[in-house]
Amino acid sequence: QEGIMVLPEDSVPGADLVETLDLNDTVFEIELTPNRADCMSIRNVAREVATLAGLPLKPINIQFEETTEVTAADMIAVEIKDEDLCGRYVARAVTGVKVGPSPAWLQNRLKAVGVRPISNIVDVTNFVMMEMGQPLHAFDYNYLEDKTIVVRRAEKGETIITLDGQERLLNQDTLVIADGKRPVAITGVMGGKNSEIMDDTTTVLIESANFNPVNIRRTSKRLGLRSESSIRFEKGVNIEGALEAANRAAQLMAELGGG
Secondary structure, eight states: OOSOOOOOTTOOTTSOHHHHTTOOOOOOOOOOOGGGGGGSSHHHHHHHHHHHHTOOOOOOOOOOOOOSSSOHHHHOEEEESOTTTEEEEEEEEEOSOOOOOOOHHHHHHHHHTTOOOOOHHHHHHHHHHHHHSOOEEEEEGGGSGGGEEEEEEOOTTOEEEBTTSOEEEOOTTOEEEEOSSSEEEETTTEEBGGGOOOTTOOOEEEEEEEEOHHHHHHHHHHHTOOOHHHHHHHHOOOGGGHHHHHHHHHHHHHHHHOO
């Protein structure tokens, strides 16, 4: 729109622009029946094709360095108060990140599936959700009061301003992610403005969890708020995939955000 397109610094003069911008991709549109919500991810479609074709499924190589001096358990306390609505909650802490634009390949892959790129940290959570089928959320660790995560039903009259800037009135059937003082996310639906990733964020708390599908569906419908996350949770997400997805996000945040 400005008339000038700034190309990556490693672009080669005279090279094909489509290849330089990594736009020579193929997008498959797949119609799913309601019972195959597992295929709402690239990884599980690949698993299905591998099974049908009798071919090996290429593993995702997840590797990253971890400090042994401080663990996530030292940084954050996690309590699940309503275990009937939350079967698992994995928290990972990534320190020393620098928030900025994602590389072109990541932005292009998100655009191809209809997701708007935001920043390297937020884009990683969306990429892993599309890749592995596990919705994730990233909190700015420094805005979490009492360095505590509590998974609980909302209290009567509680409100939260979600990432879309809307104030939401919660009822006692709504499951929320709270810190030591207030809700910081509507569980499985949308995060709160009070803990969102900002340009000056340096420490990220990754949430990878498993929530009750019926509760998520009712919450999403009552609030009139559907997201890529809620669509997956309300159809059921593999509880065994939570840890692997958190590890995958940590790997990419380290690679793309310097964490």
